[in-house]
Amino acid sequence: MFRRKAYDRLLEWKKTSAGHTAMLIEGARRVGKSTVAVEFARNEYDSYVLVDFTRVTDEFKQTFLDMRNDLDGFFLYLSAAFGVNLVRRKSLVIFDEVQLFPPAREFIKHLVADGRFDYIETGSLISINANVKDILIPSEEESMTMGPMDFEEFLWAMGETALATMIRHSFDADTAMPDALHRKAGRLWREYMLVGGMPQAVAAYTPSRDMAAADRAKRMVLKLYREDIEKYGDLAAKRIRAVFDAIPGQLSKHEKRLVYTQVENGSRSRDFMTAFAWLREAATVNLCVLAEDPSLGLALSADESTVKCYMADTGLLSTMAFSASGSSMPDVYRQVLLGADGVNEGMLAENAVAQQLAASGHDLYFYSKASNVREERMEIDFLIVRPYPDAAMKPRISPIEVKSGKRYSTISLDKFAVKFAGRIGTEYVLYPRPATREGNRRSLPLYMSFCL
Incomplete structure (x- = not known):
């Protein structure tokens, strides 16, 4: 199994919860939720039971329901059915794909109160939300969202743990990486923009850097996501699919915000609110919302009708944008890997940065000002809130500009710094x-974005 940051969060949960809560691992399909839960169980407990609700029989489900008022009998049944000796306070029960059997999630309240064992649930967000209408969500349930691998996790998977540590050290020390390591990190970042962080794609790629194999794995994930849209999208499925398929085209433009009329003739923003809500819940995209008046409360001035729609995984975006169905590697992949001039890496770089920021827990916002007066026009790719050393580490708005090429300007950032000088x-x-570094501005290599 690949090393995942979610594992560390589970360790913290086990330590602080001490059996008083269950943990629900939510996220998009195929991001590794079940894998990390099982690995955690194997390493941190004497024994575990994995109840996979994609595989259990109707008989098991009925017995589950019948024995909910007899916990002693229920645990004996689990032990016998799975051939596992459950040890008080030293065993873990995993309800995998719990959204397929909502009564199991409701039962968590009583299992946690009983206190004999620890409990982890896993589930895909969209189908979880579609299957909670008739159950009581347990207050004893914590939750964490798991996404695709960020760049640091990708480095770990590639056997570059020392390099990942060096990148963090350089960021914290506000120093440049040594030239050789900078070039190496840049090459791996370009690989990451193409492979992405879906575990199946990384697993296909790492043994021999087989980009075609990674592409095949990503196409399978994309097929699954499109099938989910048809299955769970209900009346909005057609519009959800239209937004999903339009993402590469919208991000390839200079202004990457979603233009509704280019997705569907004659449409308006309110026509897409259901589609955005569905995609956000499914965790297949990262929505970046316009903040009209940037302040520490970015959500207070959010214009939900003006969004940039990034893929939650940049590798999936590269496949949607560039990959054919054949077995050979697209030529544009080679150009990206070589860092060739003339290749439009802008959408991949910006999408990859959005992925790092989301993985670090940031809600995504951007700023844009349209005006006939040139001095007032500006667009800032991302706005995040970070502690500011020059203000006793109190939080301030940090504007972020993403530049994929070596020749660039910072006109918008310069204007923004003047306009909102007291806030940033x-x-x-x-x-x-x-x-x-130049004064208050840090220029960082793209591969350091996971440190923000």
Whole structure:
């Protein structure tokens, strides 16, 4: 199994919860929820039971329901059915794909109160939300969202743990990486933009850096996501699919916000609210919302009708945008890997940065100002809230500009710094070059974005 940050969060949950809560691992399909739960069970408990609701029989489900008022008998049945010796306070029960059997999730309240064992549930977000109408959500349930691998996890998977540590050290120390390591990290970042962080794609790629094998794995995931849209999208399925398929085209434009009329003739923003809500819940996209008046409460000035729609995984975006159905690697992949001039890496770089920010727990916002006056026009790719050293580590708005090429300008960032001087903290430019600092502005290589 690949090393995942979710594992560390489970360790913290086990330590602090001490059996008083269950943990629900939510996320998109195929991001590794079940895998990390099982690995955690194997390493951190004497024994475990994995109840996979995609595989259990109707007889098991009925017995589950019949024995809910007899916990002693219920645990004896689990032990016998799965051939596992459950040990008080030293065993874990996993309800995998719990959304397929909602009564199991409701039962968590009584299981946690009983206190004999620990409990983890896993489930895909969209089908979880579609199957809770008739059950009482247990207050004893904590939750965590798990996404695709970020760049740091990708480095771990590639056997580059020391390099990942060096990148974090350089970020924290505000120093540039040594040239050789900078070039190496840049090459791996370009690989990451194409492979992405879906575990199946990374597993296909890592043994021999087989990009075609990674593409095949990603196409299977995309097929699954499109099938989910048809299965769970109900009356909005057609519009959800239209938004999903339009993402590469919208992100390839200079202004990457979603233009509704280009998705569906004559449509307006309110026509897509259900589609956005569904995609957000399914965790297959990262929505970046316009903040009209940037302040620490970014959500207070959010315009939900003006969004940029990024794929939750950049590798899936690269396959949607560039990959054919054949077994050979697309030529554009080779150009990206080589860092060739003239290749439009902008949408991949910006999408990958969005993925890192989302993985770090940031809600995504951007700023844009349209005006006939040139001095007032500007667009900032991302706005996040970070502690500001020059204000006793109090939080400030940090604007982020993403530059995929070595030739660039920071006109919008300069204007933004003047307009909102009293609100902003450190400014960031993410680009392909080594790290530098000039006053309040840090220019960082793109591969450091996971540190923000």
